Amino acid sequence: MKTYKVSVWKITVNRSTKKPTYLARWGVEGTPFSKSFKTKALADRFRAKLLRAVDKGEPFDTVTGLPDSLSQGQTALSLLELAVKYVDHRWAEASAKQRDSMTDALAVVVPALVKPVRGRPEPAVLRSALRSYLLPPPRRKRERPEEIAAAVRWVEKASLPVAELTETSRVHTLVDALGRKLDGRPAAAQTYRRRRAVAYNVLEYAVELEVLPSNPMGKVRRKRGQQPVQQVDRRTVVSPRQARELLNAVTYVGGWDRASGRRLRAFYGCLYYAALRPGEALGLRQSDCTLPEEGWGRIDLEETRPVAGKAWTDSGETHDRRGLKQRGRGEVRHVPIPPPLVRMLREHLEEFGTAEDGRLFSSERGNVVAASSYSRVWKRARELALVPAQVSSVLAARPYDLRHAGVSQWLNSGVPAPEVAARAGHSVEVLLKIYAACIDGQEQEMNQRIMRGLGEEE
Structure with missing residues (x-):
């Protein structure tokens, strides 16, 4: 008007x-x-x-x-056009997981702010049109089924001008949509926060383009519960003895020659003894390892191979190829490794060698080991190593829990928190909030120390 x-x-x-x-x-x-x-x-x-x-x-x-x-002409810029511009702006430098998260949020933002145009597509079809055809730059030229093409035409016509977001009621509509699933039910608090961060950054980009005078989302506050501190459940943390038994049980998992489990024993060992993330272990190369015949060795981490999905990686592979989490490109994390892991890695190299690109851990065909594969082997190893009550519990339920156990073991052994944080790839604050779990069997020892401090003996 x-x-x-x-x-x-x-x-x-x-x-x-x-x-x-x-x-x-x-x-x-x-x-x-x-x-x-x-x-x-x-x-x-x-x-x-x-x-x-x-x-x-x-x-x-x-x-x-x-x-x-x-x-x-800035008033004519639609929210869909802004979303496309923002994706183009961020795509090259974004990781595969960031691309996934970005398109997920924008597939919620764009349909939330539309004109009352007839023929609105079903929510799932509209989401597919945005996530698989309109937003990702590599997928925009794909042939579109008629249902998708119709959804694209509708959203291009219906998408509101970005300038409409200066009205507070529009922003409230947007924020409400960010907190809903496709079926209208409330989304998890973490999902809402992730989507809101993307939406906020998109509108900041609109301010940079001088399409909006200021970011309207700054005016709308919405409480979604306190930010949860994702502390490690101490019940998931195995003791050193239990870790050794699990790593031994892994070698009994597989076919008649047990190769499937043996291929992964050193992989799980890296998660426990070096507290690597699974993606870091999958990206580990022989050139990253110093493995002396005796004593301590070292791993120099530079790359990680997190699972992201073929749709979001530049290579079209399921696993992305990135630098270390929360570190600049080219930064290296040095992790001293104890003799048991040194021996494990030497034995692994002697029996299985490396993939063509030097990676230590690969499938029999030389590919990056799928998460479903190492999770399946781990599930079977738990059944072999643990008693029935433990198998049905959360004790070491996931391979990632070995990392929690490794960090907890370092802390409870008296290693200073800054050193543990440096080895694990975290800040000290995050380490103490999330990874400072007690290893199995430690509670009794702590109780005895307290009793001695009180001047009493049990």
């Missing part, structure tokens, strides 16, 4: 920031608008343009607050 009812006010100074900024302020149909500038000269220049537009009799848009001479 356009109007000629415009008031342009004096420049004001905002001193609430570290460096004062200057606000050009005006009102359109009684609605106040403002734009921040680093210097007074820039603010005065923008104010002069507003006054010039008023003198020329230009109509002002009630949504953006701008005259046509300053909007430069």
